[in-house]
Amino acid sequence: MDKEVLNYAVEKTHELMNAPSCSSEAKAAAQSWLDAIGTEKEAMETKRYIDELEADIMPIDSLIGFAESDAGIHVFGADTAKNIAIHAKEIKSNGAKYCDCPACAAVAAILDKKDILVK
CATH class of the missing domain: 1.20.1440 (de novo design (two linked rop proteins))
Structure with missing residues (x-):
């Protein structure tokens, strides 16, 4: 190698x-x-x-889906889940394929x- x-x-x-x-x-x-x-x-x-x-x-679409779900809100808390979803959508719009x-x-x-x- x-x-x-x-x-x-x-x-x-x-x-x-x-x-x-x-x-x-x-x-x-x-x-x-x-x-x-x-x-x-x-x-x-x-x-x-x-x-x-x-x-x-974590594929970016999966991250967005999880952050916006009831399970994601439970894990992260409402505010953090919302911020993660916003961030994930932003990096996706810039070409990201995965969570960062x-x-x-x-x-x-x-x-x-x-x-x-x-x-």
Whole structure:
């Protein structure tokens, strides 16, 4: 694997793991991948990690729908949910495909290198 891309992915993985919005599943997959780097399990764990990241990243339309739902209001509170929906619609109008929270931003950065990582 390209050393520069690997270092970049490791850096973004630490950002993901430190993000308050990182799911426990993504955090576990990230740690398993980090632990496997340089071992015979690296290729297998890289594939598992990428699969988890693809499952976890929040598409912008899903974020908008959740923020505007009763469940989103329950999770975030009415004012925060409203502000998240407004923000999400704004970034969508500027071309965003995914949520831009710290976890999703780190995931998007890693997935941008997916083809190199899974070689």
